[in-house]
Amino acid sequence: MPIYQRPFMRGKLYIHFTVDFRESLTPEQFKALEAVLPPRPSMQMSEMELDECEETTLHDVNNEEEMRWKQQQAQEAYHEDEDMHGGGAQRVQRAQQ
Structure with missing residues (x-):
C-alpha cells in the first residue's frame, strides 16, 4: 500500500477476517x-x-509488534528530516541597501 506523502515507499495492508462456519446446512x-x-x-x-x-x-x-515497528520507523524518518535540514529553523538575514 502506498504511504501518505511518500510515493516511492510502500506499507503493509492487514486484513482481519473472522469467519464462523456452520456445522451443517439443511x-x-x-x-x-x-x-x-x-x-x-x-x-x-x-x-x-x-x-x-x-x-x-x-x-x-x-x-x-507491528505498531511499535511503525512508530519506530516514523521517528527515524522524522530524525532523518531534521538531519537533512540542520535540525531546526534557519535564520535568513536580509542585506541592507
Missing part, C-alpha cells in the same frame, strides 16, 4: 444460498486469468 438452506450467490466457477482457469493472478504469501501478524 437442503432448503443450501438451495437458498445457491439462489443468492453467484454461480459456481469452473475449476479450470483460462491462460488469461492465470496471467492476471498474483501469487502472495499470508503470514500471521502480531499487531502490537
Whole structure:
C-alpha cells in the first residue's frame, strides 16, 4: 500500500477476517444460498486469468509488534528530516541597501 506523502515507499495492508462456519446446512438452506450467490466457477482457469493472478504469501501478524515497528520507523524518518535540514529553523538575514 502506498504511504501518505511518500510515493516511492510502500506499507503493509492487514486484513482481519473472522469467519464462523456452520456445522451443517439443511437442503432448503443450501438451495437458498445457491439462489443468492453467484454461480459456481469452473475449476479450470483460462491462460488469461492465470496471467492476471498474483501469487502472495499470508503470514500471521502480531499487531502490537507491528505498531511499535511503525512508530519506530516514523521517528527515524522524522530524525532523518531534521538531519537533512540542520535540525531546526534557519535564520535568513536580509542585506541592507
